[in-house]
Amino acid sequence: MTQPATSDREKVVSKLPAVLQRDLKIRSAQHGIEIQYAVEAGITAWRGLGSNLTPIDTSGAKSFSTFLPEGDWDDFRNDCSARGVSIVQGLSQSVQLWLEKNPAPAVARPNHARRIIVCNQKGGVGKTATTAGLGEALAEDSDQLHPVRISKYFAALAENGADALEYEDLPGLGLRVLLVDFDPQCHLTKQLGHAPLPIDGDSLTKHMAGEATGKLRDLIVPIEGARFGDRLHLLPACHDAFLLDVKLSGVRAREAALERALGPVEADYDVIVVDCPPSLGLSMDAAAYYGRRRPEEVTGNSGILVIVQAEDTSADAYDLLTSQLEDLRSDMALELDYLGIVVNHYDARRGFIATSSLQAWMDIKDPRVVGVIGDLKEQKEAVRLKQPLLDYSPRCDQAVGMRALAREIS
Structure with missing residues (x-):
C-alpha cells in the first residue's frame, strides 16, 4: 500500500489501466514492498532501456496516484516526450516492466506437513x-x-x-x-x-x-x-x-x-x-x-x-x-x-x-x-x-x- 509522502517525495497523479493497478497492488503486497517503491523501480528500469517497448493498450485507464522522489516525475515526463510516447503509456510500460522483473513468489511450503x-x-x-x-x-x-x-x-x-x-x-x-x-x-x-x-x-x-x-x-x-x-x-x-x-x-x-x-x-x-x-x-x-x-x-x-x-x-x-x-x-x-x-x-x-x-x-x-x-x-x-x-x-x-x-x- 502506498503511504503518504515523506519530506523527499511528492505526490504524482496520472492514469493506469485497471488491470495493471490490480496486478501492481497484489504483486507489491506479495513482495512486501510499498506501491510507490515498485513504481519508482519500474520507472528507473524503463528510463534505462535502449529502445521503446511494445505499446500497451491503455484504453479505459483510470486515475492513479503515488509518491516519487522529488524531480523524478519531471525527468520521467521529459523522457516520455523525447521517446514520443504519452505519459500514461510510459507509466504503463514502467509498471509492466516491474511486474515482469518481479514475478509472483512461489508459495512457501513447509518441509513436513x-x-x-x-x-x-x-x-x-x-x-x-x-x-x-x-x-x-x-x-x-x-x-x-x-x-x-x-x-x-x-x-x-x-x-x-x-x-x-x-x-x-x-x-x-x-x-x-x-x-x-x-x-x-x-x-x-x-x-x-x-x-x-x-x-x-x-x-x-x-x-x-x-x-x-x-x-x-x-x-x-x-x-x-x-x-x-x-x-x-x-x-x-x-x-x-x-x-x-x-x-x-x-x-x-x-x-x-x-x-x-x-x-x-x-x-x-x-x-x-x-x-x-x-x-x-x-x-x-x-x-x-x-x-x-x-x-x-x-x-x-x-x-x-x-x-x-x-x-x-x-x-x-x-x-x-x-x-x-x-x-x-x-x-x-x-x-x-x-x-x-x-x-x-x-x-x-x-x-x-x-x-x-x-x-x-x-x-x-x-x-x-x-x-x-x-x-x-x-x-x-x-x-x-x-x-x-x-x-x-x-x-x-x-x-x-x-x-x-x-x-x-x-
Whole structure:
C-alpha cells in the first residue's frame, strides 16, 4: 500500500489501466514492498532501456496516484516526450516492466506437513467453526488480496471493541490443506456441505482400528470455491467414531493409530487440521500424539490449538485438557507444543464477564492468545447454508480474524 509522502517525495497523479493497478497492488503486497517503491523501480528500469517497448493498450485507464522522489516525475515526463510516447503509456510500460522483473513468489511450503490439533473437551466453544475457518484462511488464493486483522491489536478488544482493530489487505497463503473431521457428531462434514460417510462403509475409524477395506485417500473430498482452488480438502467423519475409544482399547500402539491412518496422505498436504471431539478419551490421546513435535520438526510447526470462550466454564475445561496433555507429555516423553489459545464467540457487549475473562486468558502468556473471534451472524448463516465462511462472507469480522489466526500460528 502506498503511504503518504515523506519530506523527499511528492505526490504524482496520472492514469493506469485497471488491470495493471490490480496486478501492481497484489504483486507489491506479495513482495512486501510499498506501491510507490515498485513504481519508482519500474520507472528507473524503463528510463534505462535502449529502445521503446511494445505499446500497451491503455484504453479505459483510470486515475492513479503515488509518491516519487522529488524531480523524478519531471525527468520521467521529459523522457516520455523525447521517446514520443504519452505519459500514461510510459507509466504503463514502467509498471509492466516491474511486474515482469518481479514475478509472483512461489508459495512457501513447509518441509513436513504441519499438524494442527484443534481441541477442548467442552462442547459448544466453536472448535468446528475455527477448524473450518482456519483451514479456509490457510488455503486462500495467493494471487489475490484478502483483508486481514492485524493481530497485535487483540488487546484493544477488551477495552474498545472491534472498531479499535486495524486491517490490511494481504495475499492469501495458498497452502494445500486437509481438514479432518475427527468428531462422531460430524459437524464439520455437515457444515461444509457434505454427508457423513456411511456407517457400513470405510471410514477413518476403521483405518485407525485396522479394519479398513480401501485407501484413506479415496474418502477425501474437495471443498469447492474459487478462492481455494483445489487446495482445500475434507476427510469426512462417520458416526462409527462413537465407537472409536472402544476399538482403540484393543489396538496395538493405540496412541499412534491416527498417525498410521493419516500417514499415507501427509505428503499431499502442507497442513492437516484435525477437529477433535469434545472428549478426553483415547481418541484425544491419539490426536495429541499425532500433533507432537517429530524429531525433524522445528518448534511450533505442529501442535495443540485450544479453543475457549470468554466465560468461566471454559477455564475449568481448559484445566482438565491441559492436565491430560501434560500427563501425555510426561508418560510418553512427548515434545508437545501449544500453538496457542483462541478465544471464540467473543462479544464485548456482554460486559464485565466477557471482558474480564478475555483479559484472564491474555494473562496466561504461555500458551498465549493467538486469536479472538467475534460472535457474529455471518458464521451462523454460513453454517445454515452449508458454505465455507470465507466464501460466504470474505470481508466479515470473523473472516478477517481467521486470516489473522492463520498468520499468527504460521
